[in-house]
Amino acid sequence: MKLLLIVALLICLPAYGQLVPAQDNVPEDTPIKVEGTTGDKAITARLLAITSAISGMEQITASTEAGVLTLRGEVANAQLKDEALAIARRLDGVVYVQDMLQEQLAVRSRLAPAAEKFEQMLTKAVQMLPLLVLALLAVLCFSWLGGWLARHSTWLRRFGLTELASNLGVRFIRVLVTGIGVLIALELLDATALVSAALGVAGVIGIALGFAFRNIVENYLAGVLLSTRNPFAIGDQIQVGEFTGSVVRLTSRDTVLMTYDGNHLRIPNSDIITLAMTNFSRNPLRRFQFDVGVSVTLDLVQVRQLGIATLTNMPGILADPPPRCLINELGDSAVALKFFGWIDQRNTDFLKARSEAIRLVKSAFDDAGIEMPEPIYRIHMADMNNAEPPAPTEATTSSQQAARQDVDVTTDDTMQQQLQTELRTSDEENLLTKHSNSKS
Structure with missing residues (x-):
């Protein structure tokens, strides 16, 4: 079968x-x-x-x-x-x-295939040894060239770059030159496909790192921008948000302030860029102010003249711009006066001047018998049916005429003078000036 x-x-x-x-x-x-x-x-x-x-x-x-x-x-x-x-x-x-x-x-038997593959790789490596040496030399040479350029970075200062911007440029040039050496090495080893893969992986990693270290990168770029614009110098008194102090240093990540308590305060550079900042030291002239309440029965013209005379005779108070006193508010039991005085911060301390001004005005008012009362509430019991308006007396009429003669409502050009001085002396870029010139 x-x-x-x-x-x-x-x-x-x-x-x-x-x-x-x-x-x-x-x-x-x-x-x-x-x-x-x-x-x-x-x-x-x-x-x-x-x-x-x-x-x-x-x-x-x-x-x-x-x-x-x-x-x-x-x-x-x-x-x-x-x-x-x-x-x-x-x-x-x-x-x-x-x-x-x-x-x-x-x-x-299990190790035999691995040993055979290793032997093949070793044989190939020996054959490619000259190319490996050339690739290694290319990387080392370009790395040394990048380091040499980083050590001799003074040429970047000739372009007007600040120290922080120069450091950023040096790092970028060093990475760029070293990357060129790596690309040449991969080209010698015929590994250009690896370059594409590495660039793709680097792009993905860069996106991930960008999201992970977004705040660090943002602060670093803000530091570069601040070092370029120079909105403050070492020792300037600035206010950022609710924080006030003297500038100690500007780093790549934050700005260090010395507070009035003697503490070091670090503010991220991104906050310096985004938040409102006040520089009290950029203009040497600075104005202080304080409020004083006086009785409603006093002659406000005499009270104001006494306060201005006291501030004028005080050391450290500038005669130009002169001290001023304004009636700020009329209350139930007191009249609120607001005093202003200018000082030169290069010669006079702001807080001390304000403190001494308050003390001297208070002493002058005490010596003149000017009352600064606390809140008082009075109750008047009057017959509204028989009430008639009081006839103006001779003293009341003369007082009103004197008050009218002492009225001063002329324009105060003090701030305008300070503004013109700032425009003449500052070399900072002013986009408003360019815009207005383009319109004209």
Whole structure:
């Protein structure tokens, strides 16, 4: 019966006695031609010839009976096992492939492929050793060149850049020059594909780091902008938001102030840019003010003249602009007066001058018998039916005429003079000036 089955298979199957020419990109399911007859012995011999030529399949044995191909032996790993089975299924005349292969579990057999790959890599590295040396020299040379440019960064100052901006430019130039050396090294090693991959990864990492360190980058750029604009100098008294102090230093991340309590206050540079900032030292002239309440029964003209005379005779108070006194508010039991005085901060302390001005005005009012009352509430019981307006007396009329003669409502050009002085002496860019000139 077996003999008849074999004869039938030989009759049905076509003869394979011709050689199959080699083709590129042969599909994996393309049948493998068996030379000579397609008998069981020919199938076995063909398979063993193939496996013996592949590393890791030398220990495979095979037997074929009625087109059923049985594989036995050991292979190095599961991948070689799958490849051996795929080769067996592609042989002509094979009806079924029976898998009886086993994977090698010995450490030596598992290390053999890795050792072979390492040996190949070592051989390739030895062959590329001259290129590796040239690539390393390129990186070292360009890195040294970047460091040399960083050490001789005084040429950046010739462009009018500040120290912080110069440091930023030096770092950028150093990274740029070193990056050129790395690109040349990768080009020598024929690793340009790695450059594209590295740039892509660097872009993703840059976006992630940008979100993670957004505040640090924002403060650094704000520091560069502040160092370029120079809105304050060391020792200037400034106010940022609710914080006031003297400028100690400007760093790449924050601005350090010395508060009036002697503490170091660090304000992020981004806050200096975004928040409103007052520089009390940019203009040497500074005005102080304080309020005084006097009785409603007093002659306000005499009270005001006494206060102005007191401030005029006080040391440190400037005669130009002169001290001023304004009636700020008329209350129920007192009249609020507001006194103003100018000082030169280069010679006079602001807080001391204001303190002494308040003390001297209070002493002058006490000596003149000018009352500064506390809130008083009076209740008048009057007959509204028989009430008549009091007739003006001669003293009241003369007092009103004297008050009218002492009225001064002329324009105060003190601030206008300070503004014109600032415009003449400051060299800071003024966009409003350019805009107005363009209109004219």
